Amino acid sequence: MNVSVAVVDAQTPGNVGTIARAMKNFGLSDLKLVDPPELDPDGEAYGYAGQARDDIMPSADVVSFAEIVDNYHTVATTAITNEDATKHVRYPFVTPRELVEELKGIDSDVCLVFGREDVGLSNEELAEVDQICSIPASEDYPVLNLGQAATIVLYELRALTVEETQLPDITDRADQPAIEGLHDQFEGFLAAIDHPEEKRAKAGRLFRRVIGRAHPTGREVRTLRGLFRRVEQKLED
Known part of the structure; x- marks a missing residue:
């Protein structure tokens, strides 16, 4: 199973770079962009990308939302944490940690879909994806920055994308x-x-x-x- 990341209609180039950097941190490389802003190699997107400026950013594919839905098992992220099916177009939600176990049973390639900074994904877009992932946060202020949300989700999925390194045992303790x-x-x-x-x-x-x-x-x-x-x-x- 390959895991890709799609960013839909990002309004701030820096957020694209931040997500690319998080992908590099957690072993992902395939970035899809739907209606992206201009990504100047000398601008903030590449500046925020860290080492991802050398590979993930220049190789990102510009695609349509329909292409993602047609070719991947799609997981959209949203800050909304409704508790029943009457309050939102899609229910139930899974947390990033719960998502790890669910994706282990998926045979097809997966694409994590992140929406716009201000309104996220539309109800029409959410209706087309296969799963919804939501990050539990305070009810007083549940909306996360786009880059933060992506980093949290990718961190939780690291069991699927990177080989875990064990912390070294203490071997040099004094006798x-x-x-x-x-x-x-x-x-x-x-x-x-x-x-x-x-x-x-x-x-x-x-x-x-x-x-x-x-x-x-x-x-x-x-x-x-x-x-x-x-x-x-x-x-x-």
Whole structure:
């Protein structure tokens, strides 16, 4: 399954560039433009596109809305989050996160369709697409900027478009004897600064909690021990 992005009648060139950049961020490359504004290679669209100015922007296809509907499983986005079928031409809506699971069962190519900055897609256009996606937002102000909306949707679809990279495991954590040495040195530091004896055990427990959460590296432990050592030496002078 290939995922394309279509922007319908964008009024601001910068938004086209912002969407192209988000596509590059999340592994997409096929940009379709319906009735686009002039996209000057020296203008804001290419300026906002980042590295997408080199490939996605120059290779974008200008197409009609009918071509998109005829050739793709279409998913339109809207800021309207109606709760029943009587308030809008299309119901129900899915969130971007829910959309991921639904698209996993689609065999045809998919096109995400984003509408105009001010009014979005018309009811006639929404009636022609296959699915509607809406981003849950505050009822007081549910309308997102076009570029923001596209970035959120593409981020949620990253499981379909990019290979997830696992965060590296912590492999350079200092060994336990070095960490215990740091705790011993902290006790010596408390004594050197004449911290009240009845409070030292509590301070030691708090320090142990901090170090336990931090997973310090060997270098970090050595640096901390060196600092404590210098303070103790200064106090002895």
